[in-house]
Amino acid sequence: MRMTQTDYAAMERPIFEAWKDAGYFQRTPGFGEHAGESYTIVIPPPNITGVLHMGHALNDTIQDACIRRARMRGFKTRWIIGTDHAGISTQTKVDKRLAEAGISRLEIGREAFIGECYKWREEYGTTIVNQIKGMGCSCDYSDEHFTLEPSYVRAVRKLFVDWYRDKLIYRGKRIVNWCPSCTTAIADDEAEYVDEAGHLWYLRYPLTEPVDGLEYLVVATTRPETMLGDTGVAVNPKDERFGHLVGKTVKLPLVDREIPIFADWHVDTEFGTGCVKVTPSHDPNDWAMGEKAGLPRINIFDETAHVVEGYGKFSGMDRDEAREAVVAAFEELGLLDHVEDHDHSVMTCYRCHTKLEPWESEQWFVAVDGLKEAAARVVEDGSIQFHPARWKQVYLDWLANLKDWCISRQLWWGHRIPMYYCDECGWEDASVDEVEVCPVCGAPVRQDDDVLDTWFSSQLWPFATMGWTEEGMDAPQMRTAYPTQVLSTARDIMGLWVARMVMASMYCCDNTIPFEDVIIHPTVMAADGKPMSKSRGNGVDPLRLMEDYGADGMRFGLLMQVTGAQDMKFNEAKLESSRNFANKVKNASRFVLMNLEGYEPGAPEPVTPADRWIFSRLAKVVAAVDAAYDNFEFGEITRELYSFVWNEFCDWYIEFSKARLAADADPADRAACQRNLVFVLGQILRLLHPIMPFITEEVYGEMPKGDAAAPMLIVASWPDAAELSRFVDEESERAIAMVCEVVGAVRSTRSRYGISPKVALPVAVKVAAEADAALLLAQAHLIGQLANVEEFEVAVETSKPAESAVVLGSGLEVYIVLAGHVDFDAERARLARERDGLAKDVAKFEKKLSNPGFLAKAAPEIVEKDKAKLADLADKLARIEAQLAELE
Structure with a gap:
């Protein structure tokens, strides 16, 4: 339901x-x-x-909750913000903009194109940062970073040079995942797999000699077009059907190339013909099979996946x-x-969704075997916890x-590889500094x-942003600030980014981990459980949610839905x-602020x-919230x-307080x-602030404060669980x-039977122990005051009075x-009629x-x-039947 009556931004922006x-x-x-x-x-x-x-909204809420609580606990806090240059994505957008103007980047050249990319960044690159501000995220915007800022570029170049010197970076020709649309290589773990209904073509390759x-x-293949580059036919060494053919050759159709038949364990005897x-x-x-068998390699496609010259009518296709x-x-x-x-399944580009082409190309590689052992060890020994x-x-x-x-x-947009070549000698x-x-x-x-x-550049993020x-x-x-404490991120970049940050930090930072805890937040799916996407039309815009529910309502409501x-x-x-909350x-x-006439500051005294009940409950809630934060259980915190706040403080403690605040109440008790x-309200505001920063800060500004109080809630002290534990009182x-x-x-019985609150009702209570009876009888005045009860009896042994509800x-x-x-x-007749009508409706829907x-x-x-509707009707029917049973 959309609610736009409140201009939340107007309240939130000044705060x-x-x-x-x-x-x-x-x-x-x-x-x-x-400190x-x-x-x-x-x-x-x-x-x-x-x-x-929505993924950003959830993740940023989690991070802000952590940093705000740490700030209130007295830590020296900082949440580092910045943006990534997004190589492929940005180049694609700028290419598109140039194309709309009838220009190609190849026409204007590399330097001019990079200039266009910077113009695009100036125009659009701050959009998401401004939206993050709208959520109330307390990042350090005074020192915003960018992965192409000069100091960051130097850090990236230094890492490349260091790994190159240590032979952890090398250049070589290998199969890569190539995007013919973006015309660039894509890492294995960046490829997205898409299920496709295809075919298996069975092709006859004539033997050179029968x-x-x-x-x-x-041979069976899903890609008959690549046969133009075949340089062998493989069978499994254990496949008795073809053992006598190993060492023979076939004449490759269409190109008339003689290629060998050889044996390799990679071959699945159950696939196709074997x-x-x-x-x-x-x-x-x-x-891999060709390397082992010494086969030649023939690349039949160019960078846009068109057949190269030399293949007759197929060339250019x-x-x-x-x-x-x-x-x-x-x-x-x-x-x-x-x-x-x-x-x-076919591999597609994660940016443009074009089918990737396995393509032989000369590329630069990181030899990860020299890095991953240390990155695994610090997780295995618990230095980094997930x-x-x-x-x-x-x-x-x-x-x-x-x-x-x-x-x-x-690409042209990004960190240019700092390798220099002299064509003369x-x-x-590799060099950190420019070489001319x-x-x-x-x-x-x-x-x-x-x-x-x-x-490669983003793996330096935790330390390249710290000088x-x-x-x-x-x-x-x-x-003073390394390693960082918490990283919160999505599961789909746990390998792409998290593991690489650990590898880079262990190498660059004297075997120091980059962070202590890694939160893998859940993926936000649509209500039907399917991924949110534009094509499905099931996406939800966080900006609209903030308009309808406020940033606080969105933040609290998102965390309420987090489970394991x-x-x-x-x-x-x-x-x-959450908005209602x-x-x-x-x-x-x-209510509290309106009832502070004559208020004199002083120490709380239950x-x-x-009083003792709400103080005890507060102490336990603070301890429970602290434990949930320690375990990063954000849904538990909100619950x-x-x-x-709602059930105990608002619904009950405020109710208990009303008579004590009346004009004729005892002044000392008032x-x-x-x-x-x-x-208690002040402690509640502190507990809620990390998740609902705006409403709590607004209320805090109206609260009475002593001279030692923090000027704003954002830097007020977090509730002290140890100090509050003295208030725990199980008896109260x-x-x-x-x-x-x-x-x-x-109250529920009055509502059920339509009895006015002004009518006093006799009540008897059966308890399990004498101690409970004594505790409850001591509060008879409170029960009489809140429920208009007369003839109040409490006993361990008592029978249900006639004509009474239980x-x-x-x-x-x-x-x-x-x-x-x-x-x-x-009443029985009325309920019976209602029951019969509901029963008919239930049967109809069933x-x-x-x-x-x-x-x-x-x-x-x-x-x-x-x-x-059926569930609602069934619930009503069950309640009517319970009332009828009670009346019998």
């Missing part, structure tokens, strides 16, 4: 600017027991091409055209054996299977044309509930059982706070009640819990006498929803609506 202008987002000085300790978080740098989505009457072999065509330049498995033409040619020659349907813990093994498995990392990209070397002339012969040199993979370059660990920020599950089905109703806090605060309300908790159950039972509680039974207030015959025809034809939303 945000006040925090920022006061310098609270910068490294805070710290106070208390943690000498730093607490730093680095934001996963959003792309300059990006806009805020063997035992056999004239040809049949014979596979081998194209080393266009398949990684074929590459793209992959799809070549496939059709090759199949047609085989059929014309009588060499197409047959075709089968075959579903399989939350939830199950992601630890996923991380370790990813590292164990990691192959050498292709880091070169055929053949000198080449050859140090050997003095001739001009050229720099490598490629740029580095964006993940690490020349000084290394001696840089001032590195000495891997995915989170987004439920907008939780945000509506924010209003509840505001209304409760207004003088009544109700604890919601229950305590003053104590005022101080206690201010104290039990007494008031029973009071609430009795009052609630009487409500079961925790260790007690509440009997509310209804004699003289309810016409039981008329029949409808059990009809296969209806389920097959009806829109899913209609089915879900009817299911919800």
